[in-house]
Amino acid sequence: MRGLLLCLVTFLNGAGLARADNPIVQDIYTADPAPLVYDNRVYIFTGHDQDGSTYYNMTEWRVFSSIDMANWQHHPSPMSLETFPWASNNAWAGQVIPRNNKFYFYVPVTNSATGGMAIGVGVSDTIIGPYEDAIGGPLLENAEIDPTVFIDDDGQAYLYWGNPNLWYVTLNEHMISYSGNLTQVELTDEGFGTRLNNPDRPTTYEEAPWLYKRDNLYYMVYAANCCPEDIRYSTGPSATGPWTYSGVLMAFDGGSFTNHPGVVEYGDLSYFMYHNGALPGGGGYTRSVAVESFEYNSDGTIPELNMTADGPAQVVTLDPYVVQEAETMAWSEGIETQECSEGGLNIGYINNEDYIKVKGVAFGDGAVSFNARVASAGNGGNIELHLDTVDGPLIGNCTIVGTGGWQAWTTVGCPVSQATGTHDLFFRFIGAGTDSLFNFNWWQFE
Numbered sequence: 165m166r167g168l169l170l171c172l173v174t175f176l177n178g179a180g181l182a183r184a185d186n187p188i189v190q191d192i193y194t195a196d197p198a199p200l201v202y203d204n205r206v207y208i209f210t211g212h213d214q215d216g217s218t219y220y221n222m223t224e225w226r227v228f229s230s231i232d233m234a235n236w237q238h239h240p241s242p243m244s245l246e247t248f249p250w251a252s253n254n255a256w257a258g259q260v261i262p263r264n265n266k267f268y269f270y271v272p273v274t275n276s277a278t279g280g281m282a283i284g285v286g287v288s289d290t291i292i293g294p295y296e297d298a299i300g301g302p303l304l305e306n307a308e309i310d311p312t313v314f315i316d317d318d319g320q321a322y323l324y325w326g327n328p329n330l331w332y333v334t335l336n337e338h339m340i341s342y343s344g345n346l347t348q349v350e351l352t353d354e355g356f357g358t359r360l361n362n363p364d365r366p367t368t369y370e371e372a373p374w375l376y377k378r379d380n381l382y383y384m385v386y387a388a389n390c391c392p393e394d395i396r397y398s399t400g401p402s403a404t405g406p407w408t409y410s411g412v413l414m415a416f417d418g419g420s421f422t423n424h425p426g427v428v429e430y431g432d433l434s435y436f437m438y439h440n441g442a443l444p445g446g447g448g449y450t451r452s453v454a455v456e457s458f459e460y461n462s463d464g465t466i467p468e469l470n471m472t473a474d475g476p477a478q479v480v481t482l483d484p485y486v487v488q489e490a491e492t493m494a495w496s497e498g499i500e501t502q503e504c505s506e507g508g509l510n511i512g513y514i515n516n517e518d519y520i521k522v523k524g525v526a527f528g529d530g531a532v533s534f535n536a537r538v539a540s541a542g543n544g545g546n547i548e549l550h551l552d553t554v555d556g557p558l559i560g561n562c563t564i565v566g567t568g569g570w571q572a573w574t575t576v577g578c579p580v581s582q583a584t585g586t587h588d589l590f591f592r593f594i595g596a597g598t599d600s601l602f603n604f605n606w607w608q609f610e
């Protein structure tokens with residue numbers, strides 16, 4: 165991924181260039197994507213690598229959502245280590261699945277009583293949470309990680325997990341207990357391919373299984389060949405195999421020595437979610453989630469995918485005439501998100517020349533004004549509205565003044581001109597001093 169990294173660095177230093185859209189989140193490091201399409205919206209649950217991390221010292225999960233695969237709305241953390249009083253650390257790779265009008269979030273965490281990795285379950289009435297501990301202790305524990313969950317057409321739910329082995333159990337209908345034994349999948353060369361570099365691990369299977377079904381074929385996608393890892397997959401006639409090794413889905417490309425797959429269908433295309441180290445400061449413990457689109461070959465195989473900086477095409481344009489959350493972004497520079505007193509998140513920690521890109525905004529016949537929900541305990545500043553690039557045509561320039569508090573919200577309106585057709589929209593923040601300028605909750609054109 166050296167090429168991608170250099171390319172991104174060039175983007176980041178080159179004002180005026182079109183911005184890359186992978187990785188999909190830029191203000192924090194994210195890892196281990198678990199996508200879920202629900203109610204015509206794509207959600208990606210992730211882990212959160214801390215800035216400057218030198219290990220997988222992760223304390224919370226995050227969730228992002230999109231209707232266009234280009235602009236991602238950031239949501240408050242849906243679940244953290246604190247959700248599980250019996251867990252001490254290692255908020256690692258999980259997956260959410262809906263059932264019985266609830267959402268179940270399977271995650272590996274360290275069980276403080278044993279010091280070993282166990283799998284816990286969060287439950288919520290809403291997809292974005294917050295999730296609560298569904299059981300009050302582990303669902304199961306065998307020192308292995310990376311749960312993936314799948315409900316077959318006959319209603320039987322399966323939980324697979326494991327590093328270095330691959331395990332499954334059949335979950336009961338209420339999703340928080342299982343029946344039968346923990347079953348270890350036999351890792352054969354036919355099923356998982358021959359590993360060449362590690363006599364202790366005879367097949368390519370390493371970790372991060374992702375199970376799903378398409379056209380009567382079951383897919384087991386996984387991280388292979390540590391380290392560095394690539395992504396491979398196997399297919400089979402049932403949710404319990406037997407598995408047939410099907411080859412490489414995504415090669416190692418530098419950056420992060422691990423990877424972690426997730427696959428969903430959305431609209432006309434299929435999407436592959438993974439992580440890399442492509443953000444500045446990125447690496448094996450400071451990872452970032454990215455997305456590629458693909459179409460299956462006619463025989464059901466998956467074409468080998470490359471990591472790209474462009475990501476998938478935008479599915480639908482963004483409507484600027486309805487309220488849009490400021491934390492719905494294709495790319496950002498400098499800003500962070502924080503919990504908002506009006507619900508959800510707001511953009512905060514805004515400094516001079518930070519910016520947000522919103523991709524594919526359909527202005528149509530033209531906008532005449534812009535409203536922004538803002539707050540500032542400082543002196544405020546300006547939101548410049550640029551088209552196409554961060555220093556492209558200026559269609560408006562809104563002055564924000566102090567409101568007496570970082571959560572003391574007010575709506576500011578300002579005139580807009582020359583905003584017609586469909587463009588990428590850049591909010592460029594301007595102001596004096598080194599303190600934060602203001603916070604930004606939502607926006608809407610008229």
Ligand SMILES: *[C@@H]1O[C@H](CO)[C@@H](O)[C@H](O)[C@H]1NC(C)=O
Nearest residue numbers: 214218219220221222223253
């Ligand atoms: C892990 O992160 C937490 C929260 O930032 C920090 O308090 C703790 O010292 C870290 N532990 C290690 C081993 O880095």
Ligand SMILES: *[C@@H]1O[C@H](CO)[C@@H](O)[C@H](O)[C@H]1NC(C)=O
Nearest residue numbers: 334342343344345346347348
């Ligand atoms: C579960 O494991 C036990 C002990 O290995 C074995 O006796 C039993 O037959 C297994 N049950 C099933 C349903 O496989």
Ligand SMILES: *[C@@H]1O[C@H](CO)[C@@H](O)[C@H](O)[C@H]1NC(C)=O
Nearest residue numbers: 457458467468469470471472
């Ligand atoms: C991935 O990159 C390789 C090497 O550049 C290229 O041959 C291949 O066509 C690419 N695959 C896709 C799906 O673009």
Ligand SMILES: *[C@@H]1O[C@H](CO)[C@@H](O)[C@H](O)[C@H]1NC(C)=O
Nearest residue numbers: 545546548558561562563594
């Ligand atoms: C927007 O207004 C601010 C405050 O007057 C000013 O500093 C800034 O230069 C303006 N931006 C542009 C592009 O004119």
